[in-house]
Amino acid sequence: MxxxxxxxxxxxxxxxxxxxxxxxxxxxxxxxxxxxxxxxxxxxxxxxxxxxxxxxxxxxxxxxxxxxxxxxxxxxxxxxxxxLTLQRWLGQWLTTIEGQIRPTTMRSYREHVHNYLIPAIGHIELANLRACHVQAAFLNIGTRRTTSGRLLAASTQNRIRATLRSALSEAVRQDFISLNPASRIRLPKPYKVHPVLWTAAREAEWRATGVRPAVAVWTRQQLVAFLKTIRNDPHFALWWLVALTGLRRGEVAALRWTDIDLHDATLTVKEQIVVVDGQDVVGPPKSASSCRTIALDATTLRLLRNEWRLHHRVLRETGRNPDGYLFVNAKGQPLRPDYLTRRLGKLIANADLPPVRLHDLRHGAASLALAAGVDLKVVQHLLGDSSIITTADIYTTVLSEASRNAAEATASFILDAARTRLSLGGASQA
Incomplete structure (x- = not known):
């Protein structure tokens, strides 16, 4: 034929x-x-x-x-x-969602699609894609290594799968396929890295070997030592604000004077600056719960008034910083998030303190607030966490002082009861 x-x-x-x-x-x-x-x-x-x-x-x-x-x-x-091949569908899907999601999320989607999904299964026709294809692809993806030589983390694999699942869910909604094969595979469970405290023992180990915890926060004494060392830094108010309130680096970089109410002593988080493909992009905060209003203490208010008097008023009079950003460079431009990361590293090195990341100051702010007795729900709002479970699960692990006090209180409670019972028992036998 x-x-x-x-x-x-x-x-x-x-x-x-x-x-x-x-x-x-x-x-x-x-x-x-x-x-x-x-x-x-x-x-x-x-x-x-x-x-x-x-x-x-x-x-x-x-x-x-x-x-x-x-x-x-x-x-x-x-x-x-x-x-359709999966490659064509993923390309079409990326085009469709452009501008509808946060720039950082879009960047992650593109990286997942072009670096992992298309090379692994992009050639398979959408209608013929099965869970076994996806499972085999992720077994291969799991053997890939990062630039540091480590195997791809389970959390990264799960994020890549989430990208594929989102794309295929849209294909199901549009009736190109009937089932989503990405929702039926098994992946390694992500390992949660909890922050730990820079105790004297951990600091000594780091100084001797250079080995440090993946995520570590300063003690109260170490934070005080840092703030004393950088007292004359031009952006001292910024570091103080992050250390006390736990603002994300993109949030503090995006703050404007219109977000500060010096009379009511509040700060409102409305935007964040993120770096996408080397460019600074102003957009909404990480989540709906990240849009929040924070109460400010008297010391922070004094620092912000000084910031206004010494910097912003001069910039305004010379026509610089027309958008009214709170923290700017000498040219009146907002400070870039990646600059803040580099600058913090230099300040810590000069202070000869154990290293922490900028995000670790956020962990530290939460931990110190909880150690000071602040209600967990209030700390959740302070940080802009979407779930109180997240706040409790991550930050209560570093409260060595609070944990030790709680352990002592629990033990005392039991021992006091035991002593009472023993003394009563002894009296009855006499």
Missing amino acids: SQLESVFQRCGCRDATTRRQLNEKCPGLTEPEHGSWYFTAYVPTMTGGRTRVRRGGYGSRGAAEQARLELLAMPENRAAGQT
């Missing part, structure tokens, strides 16, 4: 001289078990046109004809899903 017909038979035999495939011209096709049956059909595309689809490997003409009829009977979108 001609390949132009809707159902035809062919095989993989080759001509003995030319080594070309004989396809439908093979004389062996007259034998019942030789070759396979194929069909062609024209189906809609996702752009509204039509394209030719060919399927093969069927054991009989009847099976090929039945498969063709089933394809033609599909709804338009489901039929269009037969013409």
